Amino acid sequence: xxxxxxxxxxxxxxxxxxxxxxxxxxxxxxxxxTLSRLLEQGPVIIAFYPKAFTSxxxxxxxxxxxxxxxxxxxxxxxxxxxxxxxxTQKKFKAEYKLPYPLLSDVGGKVVQIVEGSDAVxxxxxxxxxPLKKKG
Numbered sequence: 037x038x039x040x041x042x043x044x045x046x047x048x049x050x051x052x053x054x055x056x057x058x059x060x061x062x063x064x065x066x067x068x069x070t071l072s073r074l075l076e077q078g079p080v081i082i083a084f085y086p087k088a089f090t091s092x093x094x095x096x097x098x099x100x101x102x103x104x105x106x107x108x109x110x111x112x113x114x115x116x117x118x119x120x121x122x123x124t125q126k127k128f129k130a131e132y133k134l135p136y137p138l139l140s141d142v143g144g145k146v147v148q149i150v151e152g153s154d155a156v157x158x159x160x161x162x163x164x165x166p167l168k169k170k171g
Contacts, residue, residue, distance in 0.1 A: 059146045061117065061139035064126035069115075069139055079112040084147055088120045088128035088138075097134055104135050119144045 060070040074080050083100055085093035100107070100114050107114055114136040118125065125138040141147050 061141050061146060062122050063137045063139055064122060064129050066122050069137055071115075074113060074115065077113065079110075081107060081112055081114045083114055083116045085116065085118045088118055088124050089131075093118070094132065097128075097132060100136065101132065101134050115139065117141050117146060119147060 056071065058070065058072045060068045063069050071080065081100070083096060085096055087093055097116060100116070104114065116125075116129075116134065116136060116138040118138070119141050120128070121142055122140045125140050128134070129138045139146075
């Protein structure tokens with residue numbers, strides 16, 4: 037886990053093994069997506085990014101897109117979350133051909149609680165991202 041991510045996890049008060057709070061946010065079509073329902077299908081990698089179309093956030097999401105087949109092979113899912121509105125998320129997803137759901141957290145209520153979490157296992161516990169290199 038990178039130092040920046042570790043710092044965010046600690047700042048949020050969540051650590052590996054803690055129960056992730058459930059949440060529901062709209063996707064790029066405005067349909068509600070609930071974490072607990074996604075977890076019924078397997079672990080979820082949560083990719084928080086501050087703002088769509090910025091260089092760092094575009095790079096992060098492009099990396100997840102490029103490794104998406106690897107994520108699926110590990111039985112996991114990716115979920116992108118930012119404070120951008122639904123329309124912006126929809127444009128971002130289309131422009132960069134992101135194969136996973138992007139959720140809109142206008143107001144940042146979920147981001148404040150869960151940001152910095154790498155992944156959530158099927159039992160709802162904070163876990164390390166399966167794509168991160170060990171060591």
